[in-house]
Amino acid sequence: MSGYAPRVQWKRTDLKRAGFRAHTVLDFDGNSGAPISDPARFCWNLNTSRAGGRRSGAMSSCAPVFLLDGFGNTRLNGGIRHCMSEPLSKNIFWTQGKVTAEQRAHLSGHSGCVIWITGLSASGKSTIATELERELFSQGKFTYLLDGDNTRHGLCSDLGFSPEDRRENIRRVGEVVRLFADAGIICITAFISPYRSDREEARRIAPPGKFIEVFVNAPLEVCEHRDPKGLYARAHTGEIKEFTGVSAPYEPPVNPELELHTDKLSVAECVSAILAKLDQMSAIIDGAPAADGKKD
Ligand code: ADP
Numbered sequence: 001m002s003g004y005a006p007r008v009q010w011k012r013t014d015l016k017r018a019g020f021r022a023h024t025v026l027d028f029d030g031n032s033g034a035p036i037s038d039p040a041r042f043c044w045n046l047n048t049s050r051a052g053g054r055r056s057g058a059m060s061s062c063a064p065v066f067l068l069d070g071f072g073n074t075r076l077n078g079g080i081r082h083c084m085s086e087p088l089s090k091n092i093f094w095t096q097g098k099v100t101a102e103q104r105a106h107l108s109g110h111s112g113c114v115i116w117i118t119g120l121s122a123s124g125k126s127t128i129a130t131e132l133e134r135e136l137f138s139q140g141k142f143t144y145l146l147d148g149d150n151t152r153h154g155l156c157s158d159l160g161f162s163p164e165d166r167r168e169n170i171r172r173v174g175e176v177v178r179l180f181a182d183a184g185i186i187c188i189t190a191f192i193s194p195y196r197s198d199r200e201e202a203r204r205i206a207p208p209g210k211f212i213e214v215f216v217n218a219p220l221e222v223c224e225h226r227d228p229k230g231l232y233a234r235a236h237t238g239e240i241k242e243f244t245g246v247s248a249p250y251e252p253p254v255n256p257e258l259e260l261h262t263d264k265l266s267v268a269e270c271v272s273a274i275l276a277k278l279d280q281m282s283a284i285i286d287g288a289p290a291a292d293g294k295k296d
Contacts, residue, residue, distance in 0.1 A: 101207065104184035108142055110285040112181035114206045115188045115274065118199060118253065119216030120245045121231055122223040124262040125190035128216060128270045133188050135271055141186050141285070146173060148191040161242045167198055174202030181207050186285060194244050196251040212281070214274060215256040220245050222263045257281070 105111035115132070117125045126147055133145045148169075152159065155172055159165040170193050180187035193199050203211040223245065224232040235243035242248045253259075258277050260270045278285060 101182050101184065108184050110141055110184070110186070111210070112142075112184045112207065113186055113210035113212065113285055114177045114181050114202070115186065115212045115214060115278075116177075116193070116199065116202060117188065117190050117214045117216055118193045118256075119262075120218065120220060120223045120250055121192060121243070122226045122228055123216040123218040124260075124267070124270065125192075125216050127267055128214075128260070128262070128274070129188045129190040131267055131271045132274055135275065136186055136188075142184060143186045143188065144180055146177060146180075146187065146189045146191075151176075161248070163195070163248075166194065170195070170198040170202060174198075174205055177202065178205050178207070181210055192244050192250070194248065194250045196253065199253065212258065212274075212277065213253055213256040214277075215253045215259045216262055216270075217252070217259050218262045 101111065115129075117129050119125050126149075129145055129147065133143045136143045151173060152169070155176065156169045159169050170191065173189060173191060173193075177187045177189055193202075199213065203213065218226075227233060231240060231243065232246065234240045235246040244250050258273060260273060262270060265273070
């Protein structure tokens with residue numbers, strides 16, 4: 001029975017260094033499970049166990065479930081669980097399905113992925129996203145489009161445009177697209193998603209290697225000139241508060257998979273560029289490996 005006095009340090013240092021969110025938190029109700037003797041071994045366990053039927057080497061998309069009992073003993077409980085944030089409820093368990101993402105991809109001929117389109121309002125996200133989806137669908141791909149305005153009618157109808165609400169908006173969307181991608185769908189999103197950290201979080205929880213960030217980059221003046229919904233004009237009069245590019249920040253991607261200058265490219269050229277990128281990264285949506293590990 002070894003007590004770990006610097007448990008908080010575990011949280012802040014060892015686990016964070018191992019790629020986990022700093023606030024992966026501990027429970028104190030004690031439980032059965034394999035005792036973990038030290039942080040190094042703990043991380044080793046995570047590295048070498050399996051999560052959700054695939055290797056947990058993609059630790060960035062996993063979080064450990066572990067417990068501290070009242071004596072300071074640390075126990076790994078139930079392996080590894082995929083999550084984005086620590087759930088409030090303690091009495092929940094992960095149910096492992098019997099159909100894998102690989103099997104779904106085998107059936108449909110391609111795997112799921114996320115095409116995350118970000119940019120200022122009126123930069124062209126929705127226009128490109130709808131054309132892209134139409135094109136992929138016509139090629140026989142399973143697709144779905146999530147558009148910022150649409151999800152604010154339902155899933156996110158309780159959210160406004162404060163930094164906290166924007167974060168929660170993207171957190172929810174990130175979770176939804178993760179599910180779509182896992183279901184084998186090519187999921188296209190059109191969200192301003194102004195904060196870099198929020199986009200990175202969406203990437204972090206997406207199936208590893210299946211997140212394509214597309215920066216739709218048009219100068220603010222061009223977007224203001226287009227202003228298809230009249231929003232910039234209303235933002236400038238102060239009628240609309242916290243408007244991205246006018247009274248709220250936009251943090252451009254540092255290293256997106258693709259950057260499209262929509263002031264110079266046509267819609268068709270933008271769609272072609274994304275399709276070419278998908279081709280170039282063909283492993284992203286290629287059919288699943290056959291049982292022997294080779295492609296069909
Ligand atoms: P967002 O979804 O980013 O708010 P929208 O797609 O709703 O932007 O509006 C963009 C506007 O810009 C549309 O009126 C569209 O026709 C126009 N536009 C002009 N050139 C392009 C381009 N290359 N790509 C996308 N949209 C363009």
